[in-house]
Amino acid sequence: MRIGTSGWTYPEWRGVFYPPGLAQRRELEHLADRLETVELNASFYALQRPGNYLSWVRRTPPGFCFSVKGWRTVTHEHRLVGVQDALAAFFASGVLDLGDKLGPVLWQLPPGLRFDAEVLARFCALLPRTTTAAAELAASREDAPDATTAPAGVEERPLRHAVEVRHRSHENPGLADVLRAHGVALVTADTGGRWPLLQEQTADFSYVRLHGSPELYVSGYDDAALDDWAQRVRAWSAGGWDVFVYFDNTMAGRAPFDALALAQRLGR
Known part of the structure; x- marks a missing residue:
């Protein structure tokens, strides 16, 4: 079980979770001293540089884990279609430099993207299942002006997605069938009812995103809600799944405190 937050650079956290006067460059270290994992979301908005990933590795303790949010060019611009080149650019940008601190890769689909079993299956089939396969995919892109070349000598490790x-059309039994066939986890996302809350387990790990309820990205979780989520996480863990939980209710500064409270309930 790993409990963390979605990102760590938020003005609302300063002087509240982060002590007054803490330099912004030290915020990741402050978080990593208290939680086991964080979800990288800068990688969603733009390709990062290897130096960024290497810096994040250096600034966190052994055993820390980064989940990485996949590039929105793949999900929101191309909408999962014709994305091999974009996937290659993403994995060539330095993701693999996280080494043994690399956790799952999150692919967040846009609200307007309807369920299409064939499109989703083709996308899942493209996803590399090992770090060496990801490096080979990265190296397959000849023209990469906005990304680095694939890292050499990548140690082979499993790569989870x-x-x-x-979109409500994903409330369809076929969704779990497609993801399970490819070993891809279906994210359990609490969004205050705005988007589907799906809890079916389709891979060898669980991925949970708690965006806030009832107000998306803002509302905190009270004791009863945290007890409820702790019970679910324990059940998934007891069922043999690794569990990753990220609080994305970041806008009012609640995410790190809710993460700490859930981690405490789970004995982390």
Whole structure:
């Protein structure tokens, strides 16, 4: 079980979770001293540089884990279609430099993208299942002006993927069938009812995103809600799944405190 937050650079956290006067460059270290994992979301908005990933590795303790949010060019611009080149660019940008601190890759689908079993299956089939396969995919892109070349000498490790859906058409039994066939996790996302809350387990790990309820990205979780989520996480863990939980209710500064409270309930 790993409990963390979605990102760590938020003005609302300063002087509240982060002590007054703490330099912004030290915020990741402050978080990593208290939680076991964080979800990288800068990688969603733009390709990062290897130096960024290497810096994040250096600034966190052994055993820390980064989940990485997949590039929105794949999910929101191309909408999962014709994305091999974009996937290659993403994995060539330095993701693999996280080494043994690399956790699952999250693919967040746009709210307007309807369920299409064939499109989703083709996308899942493209996803590399090991770090060496990801390096080979990265190296397959000849023209990469906005990304680095694939890192050499990548140590082979399993590479996990999770998909978060945001359209009601995904409330379809076929969704779990597709993801399970490819070993891709279906994200359990609490969004205050705005998007589907799906809890079916489709891979060897669980991926949970708690966005806030009832107000998306803002509302905190009270004791009863945290007790409820702790019970679910324990059940998934007891069922043999690794569990990753990220609080994305970041806008009012609640995420790190809710993460700490859930971690405490789980004995982390």
